[in-house]
Amino acid sequence: MANIMIQQGASGGLVFYLPKRDLEASIESIEFDTPEKWGGELKLDNGGTYFIDPIAKPARLPISLRAKRLGAAED
Amino acid sequence: MTTLSREETDALIAEVLEVYPEKAKKDRTKHLAVNDQTIEQSKKCITSNRKSLPGVMTIRGCAYAGSKGVVWGPIKDMIHISHGPVGCGQYSRAGRRNYYVGTTGVDTFGTMNFTSDFQEKDIVFGGDKKLAKLIEEIEELFPLNKGISVQSECPIGLIGDDIESVSKKAAKAIDKPVVPVRCEGFRGVSQSLGHHIANDAIRDWVLDKRDGQPFEGTPYDVAIIGDYNIGGDAWATRIILEEMGLRVVSQWSGDGTIAEMMNSPRVKLNLLHCYRSMNYISRHMEEKYGIPYIEYNFFGPTKIIESLRKIAAFFDDSIKEKTEAVIARYQPMMDAIIAKYRPRLEGKKVMLYVGGLRPRHVIGAYEDLGMEVIGTGYEFGHNDDYDRTIKEMGDATLLYDDVTGFELEEFVKKLKPDMVGSGIKEKYIFQKMGIPLRQMHSWDYSGPYHGYDGFAIFARDMDIALSSPVFGNLVPPWKKAAEEVKKAA
Numbered sequence A: 001m002a003n004i005m006i007q008q009g010a011s012g013g014l015v016f017y018l019p020k021r022d023l024e025a026s027i028e029s030i031e032f033d034t035p036e037k038w039g040g041e042l043k044l045d046n047g048g049t050y051f052i053d054p055i056a057k058p059a060r061l062p063i064s065l066r067a068k069r070l071g072a073a074e075d
Numbered sequence B: 001m002t003t004l005s006r007e008e009t010d011a012l013i014a015e016v017l018e019v020y021p022e023k024a025k026k027d028r029t030k031h032l033a034v035n036d037q038t039i040e041q042s043k044k045c046i047t048s049n050r051k052s053l054p055g056v057m058t059i060r061g062c063a064y065a066g067s068k069g070v071v072w073g074p075i076k077d078m079i080h081i082s083h084g085p086v087g088c089g090q091y092s093r094a095g096r097r098n099y100y101v102g103t104t105g106v107d108t109f110g111t112m113n114f115t116s117d118f119q120e121k122d123i124v125f126g127g128d129k130k131l132a133k134l135i136e137e138i139e140e141l142f143p144l145n146k147g148i149s150v151q152s153e154c155p156i157g158l159i160g161d162d163i164e165s166v167s168k169k170a171a172k173a174i175d176k177p178v179v180p181v182r183c184e185g186f187r188g189v190s191q192s193l194g195h196h197i198a199n200d201a202i203r204d205w206v207l208d209k210r211d212g213q214p215f216e217g218t219p220y221d222v223a224i225i226g227d228y229n230i231g232g233d234a235w236a237t238r239i240i241l242e243e244m245g246l247r248v249v250s251q252w253s254g255d256g257t258i259a260e261m262m263n264s265p266r267v268k269l270n271l272l273h274c275y276r277s278m279n280y281i282s283r284h285m286e287e288k289y290g291i292p293y294i295e296y297n298f299f300g301p302t303k304i305i306e307s308l309r310k311i312a313a314f315f316d317d318s319i320k321e322k323t324e325a326v327i328a329r330y331q332p333m334m335d336a337i338i339a340k341y342r343p344r345l346e347g348k349k350v351m352l353y354v355g356g357l358r359p360r361h362v363i364g365a366y367e368d369l370g371m372e373v374i375g376t377g378y379e380f381g382h383n384d385d386y387d388r389t390i391k392e393m394g395d396a397t398l399l400y401d402d403v404t405g406f407e408l409e410e411f412v413k414k415l416k417p418d419m420v421g422s423g424i425k426e427k428y429i430f431q432k433m434g435i436p437l438r439q440m441h442s443w444d445y446s447g448p449y450h451g452y453d454g455f456a457i458f459a460r461d462m463d464i465a466l467s468s469p470v471f472g473n474l475v476p477p478w479k480k481a482a483e484e485v486k487k488a489a
Ligand code: SF4
Pocket: B062, B063, B064, B065, B088, B152, B153, B154, B155, B184, B185, B186
């Protein structure tokens, strides 16, 4: 588990940030994206995948969350 | 002066790397790249923020340098203790030219060096008592200090001193913030981690200390983040922002105070200049306090105007109008500078190798003068820095990350730029090779370079360096004569 931050990107999409490794990547897909259920599997544009426990869609971004790494980014 | 095609640049990289052993070659290849503007993600072409290869000459610093030297050091009304042996602080003392207003030694302490001067017995028995005593003495000798930060040097982490508990106790005793910073030099691969650690320390020990206290805000409050006032940069920036009708609540951290930092969570917008060293705290403020941040660039009129409009877009029409008025007012001054210097500098080529933001930020300023940047690189940049750089640089130009002394020399020999912009460690090597160098860390003891006022100085300085007659006299007269004879024959 790692602390991550999800932000609104300038171009509209979501941006994933992993402070520990100072890794910034845009989120290509998010498993659940409804007002009640938001989160699940995150696919990043660098090939990595992470999982965040689904929560109600946050009213405001950025938000810090705990995420589990499913697949490492190719480096 | 040469412009290379993509293949030629590739060949150049391969040629320079030829001398390395197989393993080193493989590692260094990843850090050198030919710019391709079509790439969205820099990590497809360049690797950054990795451990430097043992045995090569790297120009990087340590985490302590990133925290004490860059982020904390310029906070002028605090005393920053270099906790550990005397050298780390003493040899870097006052080297960074972050100007400030105040009486040094009375209410400001920027250029002074405070150290716990570790001796053998402190390493063996621990230095916590010494630190406590030191803080007491500081309080007695410099009662006008507004707080103390403890910047750990390598040994502190190695012997496992508990600076946090000493700091907490001392903070209670003197009733001022005492901030322990775990920025031991061995952490991370470069000064970059030191920036991060310093940001985290500000977040945990400083930022929220005035939450809930009354504050008379205006809708136009902003904070300048990541401007260290090198040669007065932050002042040149502040003038413009104030003319736009904004109120600058705090400067992080050039000429800044701890009170300003504590007031920052009340601003409406954070203006982030050095993204590398202070994006962490900006992100935190965005999340916790809902303060958006924007990156801006105050080098050269093109980028200044772009940035001013971007900033003004966050505010109401009165600010937008004033911004346009500011742009219009300075335009004749900019036109005059460009008319004067552009004909002298047009077409000249520059190679840069600097720290965290200038390798991309100053490109616009050079272009305003008709000059071209043919190679650039960061000492300690990360992927997100290169993402931003790719778009600024021309196609097929050279990118080098954590370049070694050897590589940079070879690149310069082959590409023959008219000028190199880098630091003091490179300066005399290249000048002896006959290529003028301007220090782009300390502005070569000149500055400011930010803002409209800064551009005037920037243009003049570049002209001084390039037009200096000394570089035409590198060959002694007796050898010159021989050469001419040879040519004639
Ligand atoms: S690496 Fe350690 S010993 Fe060297 S300057 Fe940095 S803190 Fe001091």
